[in-house]
Amino acid sequence: MITTKKKELKTILEYLEGKKNILLIGCGACAEQCMTGGNKELLEMAEILKKEGKNIVDSLLLEEACYSLLLKKELRQRKKEIENTDAVLILSCGVGVSCATEALPKVPSYPALDTLFLARVERHGHFTEGCSLCGECVLAFTGGICPITYCPKGILNGPCGGVVDGMCEADIETPCAWVAIYTRLKEIGRLEDLKRTAPPKDHSMKRKPGKVVVKRNDFKKIY
Amino acid sequence: MTLKKSIEEKIFTITAEICPPKGTDTEAFLKKARLLKGKIAAGNVTDNQRAVMRLSSLACSALLLREGIDPVFQITCRDRNRLALQSDLLGAWILGVKNVLALTGDHVSFGDHREAKAVFDLDSVQLLQVISKLNSGENMKERPLRGGTAFFTGAVVAPEADPFEPEFIKFEKKVEAGARFFQTQAIYNMDKFRNFFEKTKKYNVKILGGILLLKSAKMAHFLNENVPGVNVPEGFVKELESAPDQLKKGIEIASRQLRELKTFCHGAHIMAIGQEEVVPDIIDMAR
Numbered sequence: 001m002i003t004t005k006k007k008e009l010k011t012i013l014e015y016l017e018g019k020k021n022i023l024l025i026g027c028g029a030c031a032e033q034c035m036t037g038g039n040k041e042l043l044e045m046a047e048i049l050k051k052e053g054k055n056i057v058d059s060l061l062l063e064e065a066c067y068s069l070l071l072k073k074e075l076r077q078r079k080k081e082i083e084n085t086d087a088v089l090i091l092s093c094g095v096g097v098s099c100a101t102e103a104l105p106k107v108p109s110y111p112a113l114d115t116l117f118l119a120r121v122e123r124h125g126h127f128t129e130g131c132s133l134c135g136e137c138v139l140a141f142t143g144g145i146c147p148i149t150y151c152p153k154g155i156l157n158g159p160c161g162g163v164v165d166g167m168c169e170a171d172i173e174t175p176c177a178w179v180a181i182y183t184r185l186k187e188i189g190r191l192e193d194l195k196r197t198a199p200p201k202d203h204s205m206k207r208k209p210g211k212v213v214v215k216r217n218d219f220k221k222i223y
Numbered sequence: 224m225t226l227k228k229s230i231e232e233k234i235f236t237i238t239a240e241i242c243p244p245k246g247t248d249t250e251a252f253l254k255k256a257r258l259l260k261g262k263i264a265a266g267n268v269t270d271n272q273r274a275v276m277r278l279s280s281l282a283c284s285a286l287l288l289r290e291g292i293d294p295v296f297q298i299t300c301r302d303r304n305r306l307a308l309q310s311d312l313l314g315a316w317i318l319g320v321k322n323v324l325a326l327t328g329d330h331v332s333f334g335d336h337r338e339a340k341a342v343f344d345l346d347s348v349q350l351l352q353v354i355s356k357l358n359s360g361e362n363m364k365e366r367p368l369r370g371g372t373a374f375f376t377g378a379v380v381a382p383e384a385d386p387f388e389p390e391f392i393k394f395e396k397k398v399e400a401g402a403r404f405f406q407t408q409a410i411y412n413m414d415k416f417r418n419f420f421e422k423t424k425k426y427n428v429k430i431l432g433g434i435l436l437l438k439s440a441k442m443a444h445f446l447n448e449n450v451p452g453v454n455v456p457e458g459f460v461k462e463l464e465s466a467p468d469q470l471k472k473g474i475e476i477a478s479r480q481l482r483e484l485k486t487f488c489h490g491a492h493i494m495a496i497g498q499e500e501v502v503p504d505i506i507d508m509a510r
Contacts, residue, residue: 197396
């Protein structure tokens, strides 16, 4: 899940300065779970903006704001309502903003949220980063614990000199990722994985912007 | 006498850290360096230590050369990607720098530019591999260089790390990657350090035991609370607290450690953190 947090209201109002007719877009997937862009937050934002003298032309809660075609379809059906839109405010991750920008090329779109990380949901409202989307998974050699995500330095060959009694130098409350990896590898009898020197990461696997097109034949293939 | 020669001739080798200035005024830096000349085998030039921006370790290494001091060019993975690391290493070599110390680097969250992007494109083990490649006349992509390097390569180890096993595995990786000497993090427990030293004997590397000058009890408390990997024992803190002149006591503690290291270790690495001018006192007192 993609974690987001609300931007300061002041910032949002600065974006919308001089713009009267606002279209709101929310996301029923991640942002709703984060309590930053679901139905409740759309209603809340509409109320606030109305008080600020804005006119809400429409408020759209998409099943997933990252689904570009879905957004275009919804907007086609609302052509009339959104005709005079001065600005779109998107309560989702940055992908939602990018979809809205493409779907409404003549209207400026603004993010209401900051996009944080790809999260593990611990429990309701508790999220921790779970994957850094590095493009080349190393978990096979690290006992399933990701050093790129859990080590603030993302280093690949064991703990740095900053370990203090097994805790991380960057955050003394957090256990060192490499000590955790070591403990885990020892438990599962795979300490040799730690002894092997990991090569430098291939950052070309993560060249931006990422693009994947699954070919039709690939659906049928099983390796 | 260079660092390499001193170490290879099995002379007890003393190195000391010299911290570059926060600007272009190098007067104080050079003054401290001159005080150390002849007392130490080599001077380590720190690389934006604790993620605080200072004059470059490469430039200051070149300054030490001019003063007739053999520099150890410290290079961290925090501020440079693999292109910059290799490029700076080649640059250091053509300027006459012969020793390099490869480090991961303290996290940017400690420093004075906390909003900076931390690079860590490579880690210290991979950086050592890269230096070995440059030494063999190739870049890390195994393409021949028009002129390579012949660095005397060092690395860091934390002899009192807890848990110790992952630290020692990393030590072994560093040896395999080409580290020839190790300058250790500060020693607080000499028995632990002796055990560590015994373990390293089967590897063809030299160990310089780390001595951190404790300037005052206040500093000891500060280090314990703020500096990664530092754990000043209560005994030292008490000794400092009850001393009329705390700096003098700190020098005495350091020279005591130095004297002890001389009885079994290959050398010592003194970290005086801004108080480099007292390093000669520590050395003289340990004679």
